[in-house]
Amino acid sequence: MIPASGFSPLPVAVPLLGAGALAAIRRWASRAIADSIGIAFASVTLIFATLLLLHSLQGTSVYWFGNWHPRGAMVIGIGFVVGPIGAGLATLTALITLLSLIFSWRFIDSGGNHFQPLVLVFLGAMCGFVLTGDIFNLFVFFELMSTAAFALCGLKTEEPAPLQGSFNFAVTNTVAAFLVLTGIAFLYAATGALNMAQIGAAIGARHDSLVVFAFTLLTCGFFIKAAIVPFHLWLPDAHAVAPTPVCVLFSALMVELGLYAVVRIYFSIFEQALSPHASTLRFLLMSFGAITVVLGGTMCYAEHHLKRLLAFSTVCHVGLMLVIFSLQNSLAIAAMLAYLLAHALIKSELFFTSGIILHRLRSISERVLFRRGTGLRGTACLWFIGAAGLAGLPPFVSMIGEAGTSQAAKIAGVDGISWLFFFAGSITSAAVLRAGMHIFLGAGENPLTDRAAEVGEMPETTPENKKIFWYHFAPPLFCICGAIALTFLPGWQNVLRDSSSNFANQQAYIHTVYSTGSAASAQPEWNEEIPSAAMHGFFAFIFAIALAVTSVFRAKLPHYLRIGSFLERGFRPLRLMQSGHPGDYVLWLTIGLVVFGSVAALALVH
Amino acid sequence: MPHVLASLPYFVAGWLFFCGLYGLTTSRHLVHAVISLAVLQSSTYMLLLGIGYRTGGTAPVFVDISPGRLTVDPVVQALMLTDIVVEAVVVALLLAMVVKAYEKSGSVSPSDLRTLRG
Numbered sequence: 233m234i235p236a237s238g239f240s241p242l243p244v245a246v247p248l249l250g251a252g253a254l255a256a257i258r259r260w261a262s263r264a265i266a267d268s269i270g271i272a273f274a275s276v277t278l279i280f281a282t283l284l285l286l287h288s289l290q291g292t293s294v295y296w297f298g299n300w301h302p303r304g305a306m307v308i309g310i311g312f313v314v315g316p317i318g319a320g321l322a323t324l325t326a327l328i329t330l331l332s333l334i335f336s337w338r339f340i341d342s343g344g345n346h347f348q349p350l351v352l353v354f355l356g357a358m359c360g361f362v363l364t365g366d367i368f369n370l371f372v373f374f375e376l377m378s379t380a381a382f383a384l385c386g387l388k389t390e391e392p393a394p395l396q397g398s399f400n401f402a403v404t405n406t407v408a409a410f411l412v413l414t415g416i417a418f419l420y421a422a423t424g425a426l427n428m429a430q431i432g433a434a435i436g437a438r439h440d441s442l443v444v445f446a447f448t449l450l451t452c453g454f455f456i457k458a459a460i461v462p463f464h465l466w467l468p469d470a471h472a473v474a475p476t477p478v479c480v481l482f483s484a485l486m487v488e489l490g491l492y493a494v495v496r497i498y499f500s501i502f503e504q505a506l507s508p509h510a511s512t513l514r515f516l517l518m519s520f521g522a523i524t525v526v527l528g529g530t531m532c533y534a535e536h537h538l539k540r541l542l543a544f545s546t547v548c549h550v551g552l553m554l555v556i557f558s559l560q561n562s563l564a565i566a567a568m569l570a571y572l573l574a575h576a577l578i579k580s581e582l583f584f585t586s587g588i589i590l591h592r593l594r595s596i597s598e599r600v601l602f603r604r605g606t607g608l609r610g611t612a613c614l615w616f617i618g619a620a621g622l623a624g625l626p627p628f629v630s631m632i633g634e635a636g637t638s639q640a641a642k643i644a645g646v647d648g649i650s651w652l653f654f655f656a657g658s659i660t661s662a663a664v665l666r667a668g669m670h671i672f673l674g675a676g677e678n679p680l681t682d683r684a685a686e687v688g689e690m691p692e693t694t695p696e697n698k699k700i701f702w703y704h705f706a707p708p709l710f711c712i713c714g715a716i717a718l719t720f721l722p723g724w725q726n727v728l729r730d731s732s733s734n735f736a737n738q739q740a741y742i743h744t745v746y747s748t749g750s751a752a753s754a755q756p757e758w759n760e761e762i763p764s765a766a767m768h769g770f771f772a773f774i775f776a777i778a779l780a781v782t783s784v785f786r787a788k789l790p791h792y793l794r795i796g797s798f799l800e801r802g803f804r805p806l807r808l809m810q811s812g813h814p815g816d817y818v819l820w821l822t823i824g825l826v827v828f829g830s831v832a833a834l835a836l837v838h
Numbered sequence: 839m840p841h842v843l844a845s846l847p848y849f850v851a852g853w854l855f856f857c858g859l860y861g862l863t864t865s866r867h868l869v870h871a872v873i874s875l876a877v878l879q880s881s882t883y884m885l886l887l888g889i890g891y892r893t894g895g896t897a898p899v900f901v902d903i904s905p906g907r908l909t910v911d912p913v914v915q916a917l918m919l920t921d922i923v924v925e926a927v928v929v930a931l932l933l934a935m936v937v938k939a940y941e942k943s944g945s946v947s948p949s950d951l952r953t954l955r956g
Contacts, residue, residue, distance in 0.1 A: 392942050395935055395939045399939070403932070406932075413921060417885050420914065813949060818863050
């Protein structure tokens with residue numbers, strides 16, 4: 233057991249202090265000063281998070297605030313559990329936030345310098361969310377993160393669309409917070425504890441209706457944040473209206489953190505209790521995941537509003553991560569985190585590029601942009617490389633996640649997951665390729681469109697300066713280089729695998745929190761699946777190109793080959809589901825909760 | 839019948855929860871939707887207080903009572919206070935959005951706010 237590092241709370245404290253300072257001087261500070269301060273605080277956060285990660289590689293440490301160490305089995309303080317996975321996610325969060333702030337440097341409309349302090353609050357909340365070991369603390373950071381996100385989403389209040397997007401986002405995610413809080417209240421009623429390790433130890437193997445009810449509420453609450461179908465309806469609306477750097481934070485970080493919370497809670501509290509029904513639970517989670525993949529992918533291809541298209545691709549990929557998690561072994565968690573990392577980098581890159589498109593061409597609708605991007609070679613390269621990354625084409629790091637998943641699926645005895653990878657990779661990549669072919673290559677004629685794309689989006693930057701600078705290209709380039717370099721960087725996979733085996737082990741977690749020491753078990757290899765994963769990625773990309781071609785050149789093809797344009801028209805029931813009405817979204821959310829809850833009640837209680 | 843009364847807060851919490859959900863689902867006025875959210879939230883207060891209640895317990899202020907005295911659970915009250923603070927922020931933010939929406943579109947119906955769909 234290594235001593236807790238004294239700077240454990242700093243990744244939370246530094247950005248919050250920065251936000252306070254920025255909010256205080258907001259009125260008097262010029263844009264350049266506010267941006268510099270924001271970037272400085274994000275950089276310092278990144279440094280502390282990285283130091284924390286390096287420290288945690290020697291072993292997970294627990295930081296008790298005010299030195300309130302546990303007395304026996306009773307936890308009386310609030311603790312941060314700083315493991316490699318939590319610290320790693322905090323580092324990723326700080327890095328992507330820093331890139332977003334660099335991207336918005338004197339460029340994105342900051343709403344009177346409200347943008348920078350809100351982003352710092354968001355950063356601090358996300359760091360706290362991944363580090364905390366206390367379930368009520370998790371709720372508080374969840375709410376802090378959400379509230380900053382609502383405000384960031386509705387930053388452009390000059391138009392009605394951002395109000396709609398952020399209102400729906402706020403209503404659904406606040407309901408999510410109440411579900412989580414109710415779940416926490418039930419856990420407290422059952423165990424009298426709020427520390428996750430203590431709750432887990434107190435629940436033990438008990439799986440009566442109270443425990444299953446709490447599990448349902450917590451899981452569904454975080455599923456709303458993670459945009460799992462049918463809880464996902466807020467996500468495209470919010471992404472379509474948020475400024476580009478905010479979209480990056482939502483898609484690359486916030487949504488994944490929702491899923492991270494589900495995994496964290498499952499493995500620290502419910503693993504032992506629900507293990508007798510592991511196969512039923514796997515079926516339940518995998519069904520939700522697979523439906524999310526299929527629906528997200530289908531809707532992604534049917535969208536012509538670039539940000540909504542990317543938003544649905546996030547839905548699709550988060551569904552895939554849920555499917556990986558449903559395998560419930562430690563290798564699956566390692567694979568899920570590797571995939572999460574890859575997705576965060578690639579999706580950030582694509583959103584940054586969409587921001588450059590919106591800035592240069594003043595529109596975000598595929599049909600309006602048709603043939604208008606033919607001169608933008610650099611932007612086109614970034615866009616197409618991002619498409620290749622979505623498909624998992626080697627050498628992008630997504631294939632390592634897929635390789636780990638194949639190995640984990642073999643251990644769990646589940647077939648067919650590589651088909652889901654193939655579907656998700658190829659259809660989202662095809663949608664991005666199709667948009668790219670229309671915009672940058674000017675291929676085909678008369679692109680299809682849809683209602684949301686016709687509404688479009690007002691440019692978020694000032695029109696007098698259409699010029700683009702190196703620092704707008706630096707963040708997407710950095711993301712691409714990162715996503716490729718990680719594939720060749722040796723060693724991190726093994727670290728991830730070993731730390732996942734501790735993360736996905738309730739007893740190990742409890743031992744860590746109570747500082748009683750734990751033994752790591754030997755882990756299976758996952759490198760042997762990499763060649764086949766690379767092949768899958770390659771074929772997915774080829775298939776994506778073929779699909780995009782059947783869409784773009786539909787006029788030249790016989791009817792039976794127009795698969796792409798058939799998919800592109802979309803399915804009416806799915807479009808109707810995305811009605812834009814907060815009441816409908818809450819209704820779908822209730823339906824999802826009832827379905828999940830009744831299956832859980834029937835199958836998991838005794 | 840003490841046991842029926844003891845479970846009353848939970849029934850009230852459940853009832854408020856469903857009232858809030860129903861209100862949100864059927865709302866035709868944005869302010870009504872925000873208030874429904876507040877009703878939904880009060881179910882969590884009810885639940886937390888119900889969980890922390892001890893029959894015969896006094897207020898958890900230990901200045902003038904003996905240490906062994908039965909009190910209601912102060913932890914849930916702290917949770918509830920945090921909950922109130924957090925949710926006051928959300929409700930204020932939402933109401934500000936409603937005001938903005940009314941300024942921009944002259945309507946407070948969620949249906950008129952819909953510009954993005956499909």
